[in-house]
Amino acid sequence: MKKSLKFAGSSVGEPWWVLGDVTRKLLEPLGYEVEVLTASGSTNNPRFVGGGKADFGATVPETLGWAIRGEENFKGETFVPVRAIGRVRRPxxxxxxxxxxxxxxxxxxxxxxxxxxxxxxxxxxxxxxxxxxxxxxxxxxxxxxxxxxxxxxxxxxxxxxxxxxxxxxxxxxxxxxxxxxxxxxxxxxxxxxxxxxxxxxxxxxxxxxxxxxxxxxxxxxxxxxxxxxxxxxRVDGILIYCPADTDEDFVYTLTKLYDSNRDQFFNQAVHMAWDPAAVTNTEGVELHPGAVRYYREAGLL
Structure with a gap:
């Protein structure tokens, strides 16, 4: 897995950007450099992750579902297959x-x-x-x-x-x-x-x-x-997701980092929660095999 990564977020301080910043902080000690993108908010987010402009990202399940199915603002567009890493709760x-x-x-x-x-x-x-x-x-x-x-x-x-x-x-x-x-x-x-x-x-x-x-x-x-x-x-989840072909061991490690650092989601200006009771409920978006492996080991699946 390459060490320089791009996370599709949104404008600075918004929930998707915050999740990218949390990801950056968790991966830096392992030698990764994560750039949190700000041009990937709203409709653009699935276009960045599904179009090769970002290695992973965060968006709401409804938007991601529309992109996968080519509905609403995504009619006529196609993207690479994507998989969910986990669902973060936010009222x-x-x-x-x-x-x-x-x-x-x-x-x-x-x-x-x-x-x-x-x-x-x-x-x-x-x-x-x-x-x-x-x-x-x-x-x-x-x-x-x-x-x-x-x-x-x-x-x-x-x-x-x-x-x-x-x-x-x-x-x-x-x-x-x-x-x-x-x-x-x-x-x-x-x-x-x-x-x-x-x-x-x-x-x-x-x-x-x-x-x-x-x-x-x-x-x-x-x-x-x-x-x-x-x-x-509204559906209170935000999905962290990535292309389906993302390295399985990397996704396993990242999922474990998220689950081992749940306080990182709560202690933010935007109140969110990595809830073990909800994290695998990804609203119909298939979980990445690396995430599945971790959740089974942790007893969450």
Whole structure:
């Protein structure tokens, strides 16, 4: 196995990047040099690992599954076979909030009002928008519908949160102040937000389609969350994975390092856990033989 490796992460501080940094720290004492890539976030991650630009990486199971099957943003693309090393747990939700001054107390009221609104959500062209767009469609808050009423849709990263120039937020949320979740934190600090429940039937349908399960954003998680908020509890795993032909002994050693250093995942700005009860549940992505060998020896399989 070569000693100079590339890990497909995401922007600095994001969960996938953190997992790459953990990997770097664990492998350095063994003489490996690991570069954690930042251009491999979002849709690009499977393209880097499956396209020969990275030796391993981390992404969410849903994105990896779409890439393997050539679905969503990966239609017409093909990649080398990949295998999972392990699943790291990280709580996350799809939730919504409105600026308190709008007077809205439910998402249903927004479209029914016909008022022009300013909506902040994911980049609608990115893989991260696949599920949020289903929520927007359910509530008749698609970009076309909002624009038709004189409103506008903005990417989360383009909003001036301190200026309070946004009315509705619908996007993902997870623990940790990162390039993604800092927008929620800044918004809740500088704006008066009312967090809104998602409809039970919407959550049930998204769950039936494999996008998560019924859940709640915890009470007091952010300023303005004055009760548990009904939300879509997203699949809480992040998969560390690699090409299927990666050296078996190397993957065995890496898997053992991960399992022997579980505290490295928890003691981060992004709260994650290497949970022995969940690490082999890789959401249909086949485990690498090197990982299988370790898990069987450790009694986890």
């Amino acid at each position: 996350s939700w799809l939730t919504a909030a409105v600026r308190y001054e709008t007077g809205f107390t439910s998402l249903e009221q927004i479209a029914a009002s016909g008022r022009p609104i300013r909506l902040a959500t994911n980049d609608l062209d990115s893989i991260a928008s696949v599920v949020p767009k289903k929520v927007l469609a359910y509530y008749h808050l698609t970009k076309d519908e909002i624009v038709a009423n004189g409103g506008e849709v903005r990417k989360m990263r383009d909003v001036d949160w301190r200026g309070g120039d946004i009315d509705v937020i619908i996007t993902n949320l997870y623990m940790g102040r990162t390039a993604v979740t800092k927008h929620w934190m800044t918004a809740s600090e500088h704006m008066n937000l009312r967090f809104l429940d998602l409809a039970d039937d919407l959550i049930a349908q998204l769950g039936a389609d494999g996008h998560g399960k019924p859940g709640h954003v915890p009470f007091h998680f952010l300023r303005g969350i004055d009760r548990p908020i009904k939300a879509l509890d």
